Amino acid sequence: MSHFPFQRLQADLAALISKTRAGDRLPSEPDLAKQLGVSRATLREAMRTFETQGLIHRRQGAGTFVVGQVPVMDAGLEMLESLDTMADRLGLEVSVSDLHVDGIPADKDHAAALAVPPSSKVTRVRRVMRADGRPVAYLVDCLPEEVLKPSQLPASFKGSVLDFLIDRGDRLTVSRAAISAIDATAEVAKPLEIQRGDVLLQFTSQLYNSAGKVIDYSSSYFIPGYFHFHVNRRVGG
Amino acid sequence: MSHFPFQRLQADLAALISKTRAGDRLPSEPDLAKQLGVSRATLREAMRTFETQGLIHRRQGAGTFVVGQVPVMDAGLEMLESLDTMADRLGLEVSVSDLHVDGIPADKDHAAALAVPPSSKVTRVRRVMRADGRPVAYLVDCLPEEVLKPSQLPASFKGSVLDFLIDRGDRLTVSRAAISAIDATAEVAKPLEIQRGDVLLQFTSQLYNSAGKVIDYSSSYFIPGYFHFHVNRRVGG
C-alpha cells in the first residue's frame, strides 16, 4: 500500500471516472471510500479536483455523476461580447436561469466603481448561464438607476445586459476587466451548483460609454473547464 | 450558538487577524480551534480563504503568521513584459529563487505547443518570483533546444527568459496567453509555499518570433492578491 494515499487515490479515481459512461452515477461516497481504502474526507478532497475540471458533478441528495464531453467556449479578450453572442458565434446552445433583477442601495464598492454617491440606487441583474443544462457562469451586473431601472427591462429580457444596452442605442466604447482567481463563496457556489471553496475564474469589469462614464459594473464567475479565454500580448513598445 | 459554524468562524477569524500585528504569529491550530469552538478541520478550511487572500501565511513546523500590506503588481495584459520589468516600472522589489535550468525530452504537450517532434530536446527554466521575500509566482518556460540550450544561459541569468531573448536580439512579436484558474497541484504548491488545493491564476503562453514560430511555451502560476491583471476590451466591431 502506498504511503501517499492522495496521489494513489487521484489515479484510482481518474481510472474509475474514465471507464464510467457519461451520465452514469458513481458509487456513493461511503461505498467508494471503502472500495478505495480511504476515509470519506480524503475521498471528497480528491473529488474536488475532478469537479473543478468539470469531469464529475455532485448533486446533494442525488449522487455523483460522470459528466460527458463539455462544450468549450473559446474567446479572445480583446473584444467585449456577451456570452450569448459568443455562444451564437461558436454554435453552442446556452440558456439562462435564476434571473433576478432588483434595486439596491449602492455599497462602497458600487459607489467607487460606478462613481455614484453611496446609498444611491443601483439596479442589479443576476443570472446563471448554462450550457448543456449545466451551470457554467454566474453573472452580476450593477448599473446606476439613471442608466437602467428594473422596470425598464422587458419581460422578454433574455439575460444579456450588454446586448440590451447596445440594442437600446447606448454608445458603449470599452470595458476594463480585472482578472482574478478566487475560492467560491457560499453566495456564488449555490447558484453554480458547486462547493464553497471550489476554484473560479473571476472578471470584474467596468463598462464605459462614449462620455467616459461607467455605466455598468459587473462581476462574472466562470467555472474552469468550460471556457478558454485568451489574449494576444504585444512585445515591446 | 450559531447553526452556521463556518460563517461565524470566518468573521471571528477575520477579527482576530485584523487585530494582530503584521508579522506576529497566531495561536496554534489546536489552541485556536478550541478558542473558537470548532474542530481543527473546520478551522483549517476557513483559514484557506484568508491564505488565498494573502492575509496569513502558514509554515509547517513554524506556525501561522499574519502578513502585512502586500505589494500589488498591477498590469495590463495588452503588452507582454517580464515580471522583472513590471516590478521595475512599479518601483517594487522582486527576487528570484529556486532557479532550475534543465534539458528534457518534449512531452505531447510541449510538442504540440512548440511545434517540435515528440521527444526532441527542450530547455526548461523554472523559478519562483518573490516580493518582500514571499513567493508570489511560479514560472516555467520551455524552449526548443535550437532556440536555447541550458549552457547558453549565463551565470548572471537573473530569471527572465523574455528579457534574455530580447537582449540577445531575438525578434519577438506577440505572445498568446490562455487564462485559467486552477487548484494548486503538489508540484506547484511546494515551491510557492502554499497548500495543494489552494487557488491559483494560471497563464499558459506561446511566444512567437517574427518568423511566426513558437519559441517559448510557458506556464505562469500567480498567487491571487499579489497581482492585479486587467485588460481593456473594445465593444463592437
Add this chain to the structure above:
DNA sequence: CAGTGGTCTAGACCACACG
C-alpha cells in the same frame, strides 16, 4: 421514506522548524 452529498467533530500520525 431511504439514500445521497454537505458539513463538522475528535483524535491520530507524520514531516518539518527551531531552539
Add this chain to the structure above:
DNA sequence: GTGTGGTCTAGACCACTGA
C-alpha cells in the same frame, strides 16, 4: 526534543433528492 502545520481516519448529524 518539542511544538508546529499537513494529512488522514472514523463517525456523526444535517439538508436535500427522488421513488
